[in-house]
Amino acid sequence: MEIAQDIFVIIPCFNEAAVIRQTVEAVHSEGYSVVVVDDASTDLTTQVLSGLPVYYIKHPINLGQGAAIQTGIDFAKEKGARFFVTFDADGQHEVKDIAQMIKVLIDKEVDIVFGSRFLPGAMTNITPSRNLLLNAGRYLNYFVSGILLSDAHNGIRVFNRRTAENIRIRENRMAHATEFQISVARNQLKYAECPVHIYYNAYSIKKGQRGLASIKILFEIILYKIFR
Amino acid sequence: MSLIQIVLTVFILLIAVYMYRRLRTTIIDLLLILVFAVVGVFFVIFPDTTTEIAHFAGVNRGADMIFYLAILFLLFLVIKLYARLRRLEQHFTEWVRKKSIEEMVKKED
Structure with missing residues (x-):
């Protein structure tokens, strides 16, 4: 197994004080290096995290989740990370999945592993309407990137240095999931998918994106395609 | 006049x-x-001179032709402005990112 410290888990967050400490502690307990990128939270996130042995970067103003992830990647690169993980702050991911995904990355000799809640072996309590939306998203992403994944917008990904050096997230807001796919296709990176667990709870549903956000993402993707 | x-x-x-x-x-x-x-x-x-040019271009009235051209020109401006806005946002993001990381590294020392 790889040395856990070389695995940098990037957790972007914005006003997640209620759950962030729990998420960060769970990730840290596995020995991974944790990079929390606080996208200018206005709640108690900074205080809640004080005293934890993690890298804590705070944007002075809110830029969006995509921008926060890129900040985390830049920082982890500087720190000499060998493996990079993106991980949502709201507690919907399972920490154990990280090790599984890194195993897939190494065994299959790919550059990036996308988490999927729809592959056999995954566990999720998704609602039918969200299921439909994510399916539409899959095909949209396929249409613009040429890569068809089983899950369009999953926050958990694992990638190696090669990917970190080739990917540059320019979409500051939510279209970055699509941008990941486009970058992978453009740089001819090898990819794989791995089943992961997603737990929707009252908190993550309240904090998470509403269905309407998908329309915003759609426009961001169209503009991205035009103004590259 | x-x-x-x-x-x-x-x-x-x-x-x-x-x-x-x-x-x-x-x-x-x-x-x-x-x-x-x-x-x-x-x-x-x-204004009648525009009508002559319009006829030459296949448009009935000079005012119509100016109108069409103005829309095209404005569209062009909007696209230029949007592209510029995006560039600006990217530069801004890079700057904020650099500052935030520097700040973090300083705290670590």
Whole structure:
């Protein structure tokens, strides 16, 4: 197994004080290096995290989740990370999945592993309407990137240095999931998918994106395609 | 000369003077402003000339042709502005990112 410290888990967050400490502690307990990128939270996130042995970067103003992830990647690169993980702050991911995904990355000799809640072996309590939306998203992403994944917008990904050096997230807001796919296709990176667990709870549903956000993402993707 | 012609002529001249005072850089700028102002005023005073050009282009009225061209031009401007806005946002993001990381590294020392 790889040395856990070389695995940098990037957790972007914005006003997640209620759950962030729990998420960060769970990730840290596995020995991974944790990079929390606080996208200018206005709640108690900074205080809640004080005293934890993690890298804590705070944007002075809110830029969006995509921008926060890129900040985390830049920082982890500087720190000499060998493996990079993106991980949502709201507690919907399972920490154990990280090790599984890194195993897939190494065994299959790919550059990036996308988490999927729809592959056999995954566990999720998704609602039918969200299921439909994510399916539409899959095909949209396929249409613009040429890569068809089983899950369009999953926050958990694992990638190696090669990917970190080739990917540059320019979409500051939510279209970055699509941008990941486009970058992978453009740089001819090898990819794989791995089943992961997603737990929707009252908190993550309240904090998470509403269905309407998908329309915003759609426009961001169209503009991205035009103004590259 | 009708009232609208006077209003438009005054406006074109005012914009030209304003542009000149703001830019006042090269002789090219001055020439461009001058050409635009003269052409603009000419079309305002002799609107029938635009109709001749419009007929040549296959449009019925000169005013219609100007209208079509204006829409195209505005669309072009919107796209240019949006592209610029995106660039600006990217530069801004890079700057904020760099500062945040520097701040973090400082705290670590």
